[in-house]
Amino acid sequence: MLHRTNEPFTDASPNEGHSLQEVYRSVRVPASGSALRRLFAFVGPGYLVAVGYMDPGNWATSLAGGSAYGYTLLSVALLSSLMAMLLQALCARVGIATGQDLAQLCRDRFPRPVAWGLWLLAEVAICATDLAELIGTAIALKLLFGIPLLAGVLLTALDALLVLWLQHRGMRWLEAFIVAMIALIAGCFLTEIVLADPEWGAVFAGYVPSASLLTDSTQLYLAIGILGATVMPHNLYLHTATVQSRAFGPDERSRREAIRFATLDSTVALSIALLINSAILILAAAVFHTSGHTEIAEIQDAHQLLAPMVGAGTAATLFAVALLACGLTATVTATLSGQVVMEGFLRFRLPPVLRRLLTRLIAIVPAVLVTWQYGESGTAHLLILSQVILSLQLPFAVIPLMLFATDRSRLGALAAPRWQSVLGWTATALIVSVNVKLLFDAIAG
Template sequence: MRDDTPSLPEVHRSVAVPNAAGFLRKLFAFMGPGYLVAVGYMDPGNWATALAGGSAFGYTLLAVALTSSLMAILLQALCTRVGIATGRDLAQLCRERFPKPVAYPLWLFAEAAICATDLAELIGTAIALQLLFGIPLIFGVLLTAFDAFLILWLQNKGVRWLEALVFGFIVLIFGCFAVQIAYSDPVWGEVLRGYIPSASIVTNQQQLYIAMGILGATVMPHNLYLHTAVVQSRAVGEDVAAKKEAIRFASLDSTIALSLALLINSAILITAAATFHASGNTEVAEIQEAYQLMSPLLGGTLAATLFAIALLLCGLNATVTATLSGQVVMEGFLRFRLPPVMRRLVTRLIAIIPAVIVTWIQGESGTAQLLILSQVVLSMQLPFAVIPLMMFASDKARLGALVAPRWQVVLGWTIAAVIVVLNMKVLFDALLGD
């Protein structure tokens, strides 16, 4: 049964698109949703996996970061196509086209992914508050519940304000890491070789586990739901030509934004490899430990301070993604709408419980394992979002002239198969106790 209530109704078709304008002006009109999505590709969960991978294996896992980003660029482009072509988000399509015994488990998997993301965000934000202001970790975890009010205020200002703030934070984060790379002085020949895939990524179980964490931290399930909804904030024409143009510009927007996210993710891993792995510190997984080691290893406090500032900005930025994704998933699957601040508080309170338990029992020592585990959980949820997306993007009977090109369909289904196979490998290793 179709429900014609739009996704994110408070911002639906709220951004005007000029009919007769040059390329750059048109692109500017469509710029924004890609950066809201890109935020999820540089959240604190990415930090944990990149730090662990860089310190343990040097530049080897740069190939995973690159491959994951290329996967994400294609999948998010398919999201823009599905959202613009159908006028529906992924959650609504799943509810309308799948029987309830299929749709409801998909909803639960999506909610689990959002909670796993939120867990990483609140731990990362709490760690940043501790590093910058000395706030005890457990109190920082509790304080993160109040970021809901920031999101509510921003949403009331309009989606363009939200997009502008997110873009500004991303530029600042990029600037922080540019300085850190300059301080760490990596061997650029080794960096470039790191982007070439190595067989050890699959054969070495520890590398594979962290690689799956990087994959889960990069190609995030809830971002697929969010992107199909947020692209509908642009007031595009209803004819096929207008929708084709909108798909082209929206895909370009997300590709540029995700390319910037790849640079930031690579910078985290490169910094970890050049600073920690090169100095023999091969087991740096805790963000706090990385912060403490940076000053003596890099000969100053500036790099460490910028590291903590960038972490705080990433945590705040990712809060936007989790809040909007939560709204899209709940409204799309259940047709049940909560006020954004209430939705945010419910999601965050669910994530706070395991974070408080771990920090209470294990203190700082358990946060890295929890962060990496949350990203592996995200990877395990990926097939339940990617497979429905591919079904809808390749449905010529419903999309008609707007159906995805054959090459995108083939690559998309290949990505889905690779994700499923790698997930089965990790589960198999876990069952064997490795």
């Protein structure tokens, strides 16, 4: 599989192009001062990754899972988030230790047919992500402003202007926007949970895995959807590139510190994402499942029922505001990921606006067709399907990541420690196993 050489991994040469060149090593890391000050220089890329873990596709799977099975699938959200924290920590390690992103490493270290296959799968994953964000944003525009769903789908193409403006302002502006949006989303759901008043004993019990996850095919389908919506393949490519926006020193000591701080950044950010994802599922379980509404999959239905069932019109408004914020922030993630994948695999750079419009055009076609043919009733099925597609693509990003992160012949002392290697390969085996079972169940009917 890997092209073996005797050379260790080293930072890419100054003449070699880097993905996201406009922000490469653009954030200064102080050489002196307190550890807290140096840590602050690394805070940001983890939050860019975290927004991909709470996109509108996650809403559909969490709403469907919470309304149908109560708090049972909280264990899946927890397990998925723990795997995500581990895998994103390995991404930070690989990006900092090698000076290349995951797409560049796949291009350089795998045979060409393998690299091209991985590129195509990564593009499919990004389009599936973009599809979920597109539909979610269009639904939010309809709920807040009454814009027809089909018109909202077409309007979402304009979000390329937001991404362009943020990229032009610089990495810190981009990260500040993302952090502000995450704070808004968290505030909305904190208020929602207070209004819903869930049974906290049942909530905590939901974090304990249930055997029904493997015996109930519908529950497994939703669980895999949550897995695909939480551990997202394009985020693995993105994180290996964004950690290189920090101008850390080239020596081993500086890189070790960079790995430690980048890991802390992504772990804290993903912990916040876990709380938000849990809040969506808890809200669905507390409001819908306990009242007998066990088939809530459409986001629009959830919004319509929230106000009368919770007893506060504010709940429905906050729900729609949080959805819009999730759609807009996840748009940034998909755009940057698409740029990293195309530049890394193909060494081909497109203007960001053209890249964004191309990705959005590919995603907009199925969204327009489903919206035109089925109206609002088809959006939930499309959202959940997009997350299952992401889960099916995940092994093709995780396995290369693990191969690079554990390759001591090239990373040397910066390779993943044994405990991370064991847990990482265990998570990889679990991801592959649940996807194989899903395919087997689909074939067997």
